[in-house]
Amino acid sequence: MKLKTSLRSALLAATMIPLGLAAQAEEITIAIGHQSMCTDTYTAGIVIKELGLLEKHLPTDGKYADAEYDISWADYSSGGPITNQMLANKLNFGVMGDYPLIVNGAKFQETDSLRTVYVAGTGYNLKGSGNAIVVPVESDIYSIDQLQGKEVSTPVGSAAWGMLLKAMQDNDIPTSEYVLKNQSPAVGAANIAAGKIDAHSDFCPWSEIMEYRGTGRKIYDGSETGVPYLHGVVVRQDFAEEYPEVVQAFIKAVYEAGEWIREDPMRAVTEMESWTGVEKEVLYLYFSKGGHLTLEPSIKTEWIDALKFNHGVLVAEKAIPPLDFDAWITEDYLKAAYADMGVDYEVDKAKMVDPEVANEGLPMEIWHSRDGISTYGTAAEFLKGMADIRATAALVNATYVYDVESGLKLFGKTAFWVKAGDDFATFLRKGEAEAYASANAGQVVTFDDAIAAYATDG
Amino acid sequence: MRNVTDVEMAKEVTLMEVVKTLGHAVRLDWRRMVVTGLTFALLMQVLMMIALMVRFQGLPNYAVGYDWIGNVIHIIKSTPSWGDIMPIVNQEWLIEIGKMNYDYGTGISEWSLNVVPVRIMVLFVLGALVALCLSLLRTDQCDVATGTTLRATTGLGTVLIAMTNATMSWVVCCAAPSWVVGLAMLGLGVSTSLALESMGPALNLAGFGLLLCTAHYLAWRKTRNPQHLSGSLKHA
Numbered sequence: 001m002k003l004k005t006s007l008r009s010a011l012l013a014a015t016m017i018p019l020g021l022a023a024q025a026e027e028i029t030i031a032i033g034h035q036s037m038c039t040d041t042y043t044a045g046i047v048i049k050e051l052g053l054l055e056k057h058l059p060t061d062g063k064y065a066d067a068e069y070d071i072s073w074a075d076y077s078s079g080g081p082i083t084n085q086m087l088a089n090k091l092n093f094g095v096m097g098d099y100p101l102i103v104n105g106a107k108f109q110e111t112d113s114l115r116t117v118y119v120a121g122t123g124y125n126l127k128g129s130g131n132a133i134v135v136p137v138e139s140d141i142y143s144i145d146q147l148q149g150k151e152v153s154t155p156v157g158s159a160a161w162g163m164l165l166k167a168m169q170d171n172d173i174p175t176s177e178y179v180l181k182n183q184s185p186a187v188g189a190a191n192i193a194a195g196k197i198d199a200h201s202d203f204c205p206w207s208e209i210m211e212y213r214g215t216g217r218k219i220y221d222g223s224e225t226g227v228p229y230l231h232g233v234v235v236r237q238d239f240a241e242e243y244p245e246v247v248q249a250f251i252k253a254v255y256e257a258g259e260w261i262r263e264d265p266m267r268a269v270t271e272m273e274s275w276t277g278v279e280k281e282v283l284y285l286y287f288s289k290g291g292h293l294t295l296e297p298s299i300k301t302e303w304i305d306a307l308k309f310n311h312g313v314l315v316a317e318k319a320i321p322p323l324d325f326d327a328w329i330t331e332d333y334l335k336a337a338y339a340d341m342g343v344d345y346e347v348d349k350a351k352m353v354d355p356e357v358a359n360e361g362l363p364m365e366i367w368h369s370r371d372g373i374s375t376y377g378t379a380a381e382f383l384k385g386m387a388d389i390r391a392t393a394a395l396v397n398a399t400y401v402y403d404v405e406s407g408l409k410l411f412g413k414t415a416f417w418v419k420a421g422d423d424f425a426t427f428l429r430k431g432e433a434e435a436y437a438s439a440n441a442g443q444v445v446t447f448d449d450a451i452a453a454y455a456t457d458g
Numbered sequence: 459m460r461n462v463t464d465v466e467m468a469k470e471v472t473l474m475e476v477v478k479t480l481g482h483a484v485r486l487d488w489r490r491m492v493v494t495g496l497t498f499a500l501l502m503q504v505l506m507m508i509a510l511m512v513r514f515q516g517l518p519n520y521a522v523g524y525d526w527i528g529n530v531i532h533i534i535k536s537t538p539s540w541g542d543i544m545p546i547v548n549q550e551w552l553i554e555i556g557k558m559n560y561d562y563g564t565g566i567s568e569w570s571l572n573v574v575p576v577r578i579m580v581l582f583v584l585g586a587l588v589a590l591c592l593s594l595l596r597t598d599q600c601d602v603a604t605g606t607t608l609r610a611t612t613g614l615g616t617v618l619i620a621m622t623n624a625t626m627s628w629v630v631c632c633a634a635p636s637w638v639v640g641l642a643m644l645g646l647g648v649s650t651s652l653a654l655e656s657m658g659p660a661l662n663l664a665g666f667g668l669l670l671c672t673a674h675y676l677a678w679r680k681t682r683n684p685q686h687l688s689g690s691l692k693h694a
Binding site: 037077087088089111112113114184185187189190 | 532536541542546549559561
C-alpha cells in the first residue's frame with residue numbers, strides 16, 4: 001500500500017514538472033558593454049550601473065509581469081571588443097564613441113543575419129572637444145604644424161585617430177610627412193610621460209589625465225576640426241525587437257544619469273572617481289557647468305552627418321564595409337522613452353550647446369582641497385584668490401579657466417596666460433596667446449607669474 | 459633506352475592510387491601524426507607565451523578562463539545564419555593570459571595570449587600534416603636537391619600556417635588578438651602589419667596548399683615506385 005502511494009506521488013510529481021516549468025518566470029538577460037575609461041560613455045555605463053538606474057526603469061507589467069532580469073556589465077578599454085562580444089551575443093547593449101560605433105554598425109551589416117541599431121546618444125561636444133593631441137610637457141612643440149617629420153601615436157580606429165587624420169589634412173600635412181604609430185591610451189600616456197614619443201592623440205579624458213598629472217601638454221584640441229564629437233548606444237536588433245520596452249528603459253536610465261550629474265557635479269565626479277579610478281579633478285573638466293560634455297541622448301541631424309563624415313574617413317583609410325545609416329539609426333525608442341517620461345523629445349533634439357557661446361562669462365574656479373570649489377567672476381579675483389591660498393600654504397586640487405578663443409574649459413596651470421595692462425586672458429594654445437599679446441600690447445606669462453602679481457608681501 | 463620523366467610517369471598514376479598511398483601512409487603512422495599534432499598545438503601556445511614575455515620583459519599577472527563550449531552553443535542558438543556562425547566561433551577564447559596595467563583606472567590589458575580552440579584545431583591539423591610529409595620524405599629515395607626542396611616547401615607551409623594562426627594581442631597593435639601582432643612584435647611597423655591583416659586567410663590557405671601539394675607529390679612518387687611501400691602496418 002505504501003509502495004503504491006509512493007509510486008502515485010512520484011507519477012503525479014512527474015506530470016506536474018512541465019506545468020511548473022510553464023509557470024516559471026521568463027528570465028531576460030541584459031548584458032551591457034561599457035567603458036569606464038571613456039568619460040563620454042558614463043551616462044550609459046558606469047553611472048547607470050552604480051546607481052541601479054536600469055533596474056529602476058525596467059518594465060514590470062504586461063508581458064514583463066513575471067519577467068526576471070539578469071543584468072550584467074562588462075568593462076572594456078575600447079569599443080572594438082564590445083562589438084566582437086555583441087556579435088557573439090554575449091552583450092546586448094554597447095556604449096562607445098563615434099568611430100567605433102560606425103565600425104559596429106558596418107561589421108554587423110556585413111553579416112547575413114545580424115544587425116545592430118543605434119538607439120541613443122550619451123553626450124556630445126559640438127566642436128569636437130574631448131579628443132586632443134598632447135606632447136610631453138617639456139617638449140618644444142607648440143602647434144600641429146611642428147609635427148612634420150615627427151612620431152605621432154594614436155589608438156587606430158578610435159575617434160582620436162579620426163580627429164588626428166582630419167587635423168593633419170586640415171593643416172596640409174600628408175601621412176608621408178609624419179610617422180603614425182598605433183598606441184593604446186595607457187601606452188601613449190606612459191610614452192608621453194617618459195618622452196618616448198613626440199606626440200599622442202587620444203580620446204576623453206586621456207589628454208586631461210596627462211595634463212593633470214603634469215606629464216603632457218595639449219597642442220591641438222578636437223574642437224579645431226569643427227566636427228562634433230559624440231558617443232552613443234547600440235543594441236542588437238534581435239534583442240531590441242523582442243524587448244523594445246527594455247531598450248526604452250535603458251534610454252530613460254541614460255536620461256536620468258545625465259540629470260543626476262547636472263544636479264550636483266561635485267557629488268557626481270567624486271562618486272565617479274571611486275567607480276572608475278579617474279581623478280575627480282579631471283572628471284570635473286567634463287561634467288561641471290561649462291565642461292566639455294553636454295549630456296543629452298537625442299539623435300540630431302548634425303550627428304548623423306558627423307557619423308557619415310567619420311565613415312568616409314574610415315572608408316578611405318581602412319576600407320571598412322559600407323553602412324546603411326537609414327537602416328542603422330532609429331529614433332523610435334528615444335521618442336517612446338521621452339513620451340513615457342513626459343519630456344518633449346523635439347525640444348531636446350533642437351537644443352545645441354556651443355561652448356563658445358554657452359561658456360561666455362562663466363566664472364573661473366579654484367578647487368580648494370578642504371573647502372571645495374570657489375568661483376571668481378574676473379581673472380584678477382581668481383589670481384588674488386590663488387595668491388591668498390598660496391600664502392597660507394593650503395592645498396589646491398585644481399583650478400579652471402576658459403579659453404578666450406573657443407570657450408573650452410581648461411586647467412589654470414596648463415593655460416597660456418596673457419597680461420595686457422591690468423587684465424589677464426587665458427588661452428589653450430601658445431600661438432593664439434602670443435597673437436593676443438601682440439595685438440593688445442601685452443605679454444605671455446606663466447601661471448605662477450600671474451599669481452605672483454597679486455601676492456602681497458610679508 | 460630513354461629516361462622516363464616525372465610528368466610522363468604521372469600519366470600512369472591515377473589520383474585514386476595516390477589517395478590510397480596517402481591512406482596507407484596515414485594508417486601506418488597515425489599515432490605519430492596525432493602526437494605531433496597535439497605537441498605542435500601545445501608547443502605553439504608555449505612559444506607564443508615565451509615570445510610575449512621576452513618581447514615585453516615581464517611576466518603575466520592575470521589569467522581568465524572562458525566557458526568555450528557554453529559560448530559556442532549560445533552563438534549557434536542566437537545566430538540565424540550558418541554563414542555567420544563560423545567567423546564568430548573562430549574568435550571565441552578558452553583562456554586569456556596576459557599583463558594588466560593598473561596605472562590608469564581599473565586596469566587595461568597590455569598584452570595577452572589568447573588560447574582559441576578553433577586555432578588549436580588548425581595547429582593540430584598542421585602538426586599532423588607535417589608529420590605525414592616528414593614520414594613520406596623519410597621513406598622517399600629522392601636525390602639531395604629534391605629532398606631539400608621538399609623539406610623547404612614543408613617548412614614554408616608550416617611557417618605560413620603557424621604565423622597566421624598566432625593568437626596574441628597587444629594594445630599597441632589592436633584591441634583583439636590578431637596574427638599580425640607577431641609581425642609587429644618582430645619589429646614590422648604597426649601600420650604595415652595592420653595592412654597585411656586581411657591577407658591572413660589567403661596566407662593560411664597557401665600554407666595548407668603547400669603542405670597538401672607536398673604530401674600529394676610524395677605519395678605520387680611512392681605510388682609510381684611501389685617498392686617504397688614495403689613497410690608493414692605496425693600500428694594498424
